[in-house]
Amino acid sequence: MLALNDLVARVENENGEGKEIIKGLSLNVPAGEVHAIMGPNGAGKSTLSYVLTGRDGYEVTSGSASLNDEDLLEMDPEERAAKGLYLSFQYPLEIPGVPVMTFVRTAMNAQRKMRGEDEISAPEFLKKARELAKVLKIQPDMLKRPLNVGFSGGEKKRLEIFQAMMLEPNFLILDETDSGLDIDALRIVSEGVNALRSENRGMLVITHYQRLLDHIKPDKVHVLAAGQIIKTGGPELALRLEKEGYDGVLAEANA
Amino acid sequence: MSETDVSTLIAKPSPAEERFISAFKTLGTDASRLRSFEAFAKKGLPHRRIENWRWSDLRAALKTSGVQGNSIRDVFAEIAGPTFTFSAQGVKTPNAQPEGLNWSEELLETSFVASEDLPMAALTAALCENSRVLRIEISADQSLPVRLVIDANASDMFSRIELNVREGVKATIVESHFNQGGFSSTVIEYNVEKNASVERVIYQSANETAVQVVTTNVRLSGDSEFTQSALAKGAKLCRLETRVDHQVEGAKAVINAAYLLDDGRHVDVTSHVRHSAGHCETAQVTKGAVKKGGKGAFQGKFYVARDAQKTDAAMAHNALLLEDGAEVNAKPELEIYADDVQCAHGNTAGSLDEDALFYMRQRGIPLVTAKAMLTQSFIAEGLATISDDALREILEEEANQWLMTSL
Ligand SMILES: Nc1ncnc2c1ncn2[C@@H]1O[C@H](COP(=O)(O)OP(=O)(O)O)[C@@H](O)[C@H]1O
Numbered sequence: 001m002l003a004l005n006d007l008v009a010r011v012e013n014e015n016g017e018g019k020e021i022i023k024g025l026s027l028n029v030p031a032g033e034v035h036a037i038m039g040p041n042g043a044g045k046s047t048l049s050y051v052l053t054g055r056d057g058y059e060v061t062s063g064s065a066s067l068n069d070e071d072l073l074e075m076d077p078e079e080r081a082a083k084g085l086y087l088s089f090q091y092p093l094e095i096p097g098v099p100v101m102t103f104v105r106t107a108m109n110a111q112r113k114m115r116g117e118d119e120i121s122a123p124e125f126l127k128k129a130r131e132l133a134k135v136l137k138i139q140p141d142m143l144k145r146p147l148n149v150g151f152s153g154g155e156k157k158r159l160e161i162f163q164a165m166m167l168e169p170n171f172l173i174l175d176e177t178d179s180g181l182d183i184d185a186l187r188i189v190s191e192g193v194n195a196l197r198s199e200n201r202g203m204l205v206i207t208h209y210q211r212l213l214d215h216i217k218p219d220k221v222h223v224l225a226a227g228q229i230i231k232t233g234g235p236e237l238a239l240r241l242e243k244e245g246y247d248g249v250l251a252e253a254n255a
Numbered sequence: 256m257s258e259t260d261v262s263t264l265i266a267k268p269s270p271a272e273e274r275f276i277s278a279f280k281t282l283g284t285d286a287s288r289l290r291s292f293e294a295f296a297k298k299g300l301p302h303r304r305i306e307n308w309r310w311s312d313l314r315a316a317l318k319t320s321g322v323q324g325n326s327i328r329d330v331f332a333e334i335a336g337p338t339f340t341f342s343a344q345g346v347k348t349p350n351a352q353p354e355g356l357n358w359s360e361e362l363l364e365t366s367f368v369a370s371e372d373l374p375m376a377a378l379t380a381a382l383c384e385n386s387r388v389l390r391i392e393i394s395a396d397q398s399l400p401v402r403l404v405i406d407a408n409a410s411d412m413f414s415r416i417e418l419n420v421r422e423g424v425k426a427t428i429v430e431s432h433f434n435q436g437g438f439s440s441t442v443i444e445y446n447v448e449k450n451a452s453v454e455r456v457i458y459q460s461a462n463e464t465a466v467q468v469v470t471t472n473v474r475l476s477g478d479s480e481f482t483q484s485a486l487a488k489g490a491k492l493c494r495l496e497t498r499v500d501h502q503v504e505g506a507k508a509v510i511n512a513a514y515l516l517d518d519g520r521h522v523d524v525t526s527h528v529r530h531s532a533g534h535c536e537t538a539q540v541t542k543g544a545v546k547k548g549g550k551g552a553f554q555g556k557f558y559v560a561r562d563a564q565k566t567d568a569a570m571a572h573n574a575l576l577l578e579d580g581a582e583v584n585a586k587p588e589l590e591i592y593a594d595d596v597q598c599a600h601g602n603t604a605g606s607l608d609e610d611a612l613f614y615m616r617q618r619g620i621p622l623v624t625a626k627a628m629l630t631q632s633f634i635a636e637g638l639a640t641i642s643d644d645a646l647r648e649i650l651e652e653e654a655n656q657w658l659m660t661s662l
Pocket residue numbers: 011012013014019021039040041042043044045046047048
């Protein structure tokens with residue numbers, strides 16, 4: 001489903017200088033699977049998520065990235081979204097003046113339009129939003145407020161999952177969705193993510209902590225360090241990292 | 256005074272000033288017109304070296320004469336209400352006369368228009384033909400808005416309107432200021448009596464060769480309310496100047512505006528609010544969005560007299576530079592002589608939040624729509640105080656249309 005092959009990418013700073021952050025990264029996430037990516041701070045995890053979603057200033061210099069055999073790198077960010085690629089941001093942005101409901105409906109209909117589908121009807125949209133808000137324990141009045149403006153860190157993350165459940169993407173990248181969540185919120189959010197698991201949907205879960213993976217059981221765990229996948233294993237790898245930290249794995253990789 | 260005297264009032268007149276001199280001669284030698292012309296002639300057409308006009312060089316803008324362009328679409332065309340239309344043909348008044356609405360096509364006093372601070376108001380008082388002078392009296396609540404349409408073509412056009420809103424009366428005035436490519440100057444005087452309440456909604460749109468000046472003078476009596484909201488799209492040069500005087504305690508004024516400027520468009524939103532009496536409020540928000548080649552200017556001044564204690568006045572101007580090459584200048588000013596007042600002003604200029612734009616695109620919202628949504632929300636506050644939903648929605652929709660086609 002998601003196929004990355006020897007991907008090399010640079011990040012441009014404000015002065016226009018490029019710095020290579022992703023240094024030959026290969027990864028395959030088949031449909032129906034959930035893969036976790038773990039790795040030290042600064043390893044390039046968020047950078048990878050931005051490269052895949054097409055953020056300006058993130059330039060791929062070689063390698064390939066495709067979703068369902070379609071080249072992602074040629075597409076604008078909104079086209080990638082319409083193809084079903086969804087990023088739950090590590091730091092969700094505030095969108096002043098645009099209520100959550102308006103935002104999500106605009107996004108949903110824009111995606112549908114790009115896919116040549118009909119717009120969702122207002123009652124259908126409302127019904128779906130109400131149901132999902134209930135599942136995620138989001139207060140209905142929150143959906144009338146400008147997206148993320150003045151929301152707490154936990155509320156923002158909950159809204160990221162709300163949007164994912166509304167938009168029903170084919171492939172989700174969750175970038176530290178667990179950070180800033182208390183135990184109850186973590187459980188609610190994880191349940192939302194698990195509800196999205198399906199045989200034709202893939203997920204890449206970026207996290208530092210085992211506690212998220214207790215809820216969302218990954219099929220595979222990859223360790224990302226210095227812009228490359230240095231080790232891949234099953235769920236037991238995450239447990240080992242939790243116990244030992246990254247040093248052992250990093251030493252093995254350098255040996 | 257003889258005709259030759261008028262010709263010598265302006266040393267080295269520009270072609271536009273020559274035009275004004277000969278127009279004046281055809282109007283006869285009314286003493287009050289002459290006083291106004293003399294006031295104008297002292298400095299002539301304002302230009303960039305005149306402090307209050309440095310971002311609106313009228314002299315330069317009027318170097319070339321008018322070019323007739325297409326007529327301007329009136330977004331308020333469907334709004335029902337007694338309508339006064341000012342055009343090259345003169346004033347067209349409503350067919351029916353609602354109760355409490357009276358008008359006469361004469362206006363005699365030139366109390367403020369001769370002021371040297373307002374050269375264009377003086378010029379307008381001097382040159383406005385009798386066919387484009389109107390005094391309106393509103394002496395009972397109006398269920399429908401009163402509409403003023405000022406629709407200039409490629410020739411010079413001067414119009415004068417006086418609106419008197421009587422004690423305790425509520426009225427909505429909807430103004431459309433259009434210019435198809437010439438020079439127009441309009442002077443509007445609002446006299447808002449005790450306890451009266453006026454909502455003024457303005458839409459300005461003009462072709463790119465138009466030079467348009469609208470000067471408004473508002474006198475507020477005790478416990479009156481005046482709420483002004485404007486959507487301006489600019490012209491080759493467009494100056495929207497509003498002067499408000501809180502003359503008696505308890506008056507409240509809101510003067511808001513949103514401006515949207517394309518390449519080659521200019522707008523200058525200038526205001527002067529004088530708190531002569533205490534216990535009055537002014538709230539002012541001006542929001543602008545400017546594309547490459549567009550030029551916005553904001554000049555706002557609060558003057559608080561020594562006796563105007565407990566004045567509460569706040570001014571904000573925030574501009575969004577949508578592209579490199581957009582230009583915005585601003586000069587907020589406070590001049591305060593009372594000691595127990597609350598006055599504030601703020602001014603910002605910036606560009607759209609790139610991170611927010613990427614976030615929106617990641618959700619599938621196309622870049623143009625994302626920019627339009629963020630810009631719309633940015634300027635929204637400039638129109639938010641329009642209490643009539645239909646009027647507000649018309650202007651919001653017009654702004655949205657501009658954003659969706661221009662970005
Ligand atoms: N916009 C940027 N400009 C310059 N350097 C950046 C930028 N974004 C990320 N980096 C650098 O790239 C590296 C990887 O960052 P990031 O992907 O955020 O790491 P992670 O998410 O794994 O903690 C870091 O060294 C960081 O400083």
